[in-house]
Amino acid sequence: MSVVHDFTTDVLTWKPYVEPLDVAVATESQRAAMGITPTTKNVSVYTRVLAHDAETLQSRTPLFNAIMYGKEGLSRGDRELGAIGASIYNGCVYCTSVHARFYQQFGAVPEIIEPIFAAGTDASLPEREQAIFDFSVKLSHTPSAATAADVHKLKAVGLTETEIVDLVRAAALFGWANRLMHTLGEPERA
């Protein structure tokens, strides 16, 4: 196994720096937070790490799913691009690999993914994707570097207010997810 430092769409494994919770000794609330049912076979290592704080995990899962996979509002692909913008800025190789693969499933072409992997936050993209990516990257700065001009650009490429609300949440959510995935473990290639 070797640690992966470069952005990739390869399927990676994630090796935690803390001991994942042992499902066999998990409490009722920890099992509930991990979503374990009588038919559950595998619980990911990441979920078992987060189950150390079951109260947060319990609510974080529906929040994450609603923000990323909710049926109405911003398209799934655009949410994934928001997630990628944050993950690239925060240097989360694992999150980027997962969400770049999802993004491809939802229509991203090589002309979008390749420049992002090659140039990172400086990537030059088609106009619509550029506006979404740049806003997500800038919102990920500490403090945020996003401006009204960036929101105007989103409107200029056709995003509605509702869609921009959803993009804010998706990019912000990865300000959260990256701070877990990138800091509690590291990506490896088998």
Add this chain to the structure above:
Amino acid sequence: MLNETVEARLEAASGLAADHPILSLWRRNDIINRAEASCEIAVLAPREPGAFTPPTRAALATRMARQCGSDALADRYEALVSGGTADDENIAHGSPVDWIIDAGLRAAALHCDLLTLAPTSATRADIEALREAGFADRDIVALSELIAFVNYHVRCVEGLRLIAEVRT
């Protein structure tokens, strides 16, 4: 318990009136509203706080919100620090970590600073440092969730504020 809801804190921090039309778009999904509120309670005032008391959690949140440039949100978190220790006050005021007397809290504040300001540079050594400071895995994960939640929430506040600004 928290003295106001996550929604009230967001509203106040983004400077929007409670009846601002953008808020109805922001709150149109009840699953998100409920889960966000539960997450905030879970990181700031959980049923089992472990190594980090609610005032300490609020102090760390205050420190991070200020680092993120959201003074208004930081002020709301700071109102939750009452009853905290001198260390909690120093954490909340953004004092240099050397001023924090308790070695564990010093390590925790340092980790908050790192993950808020420069998450990319976090490594295994930073988790080892928390362990050496005496924290169990559950406390390390709980601290990480607190840091991550605050960094999410400040970006929601800022994004919402920008959308409202462009609308007017």
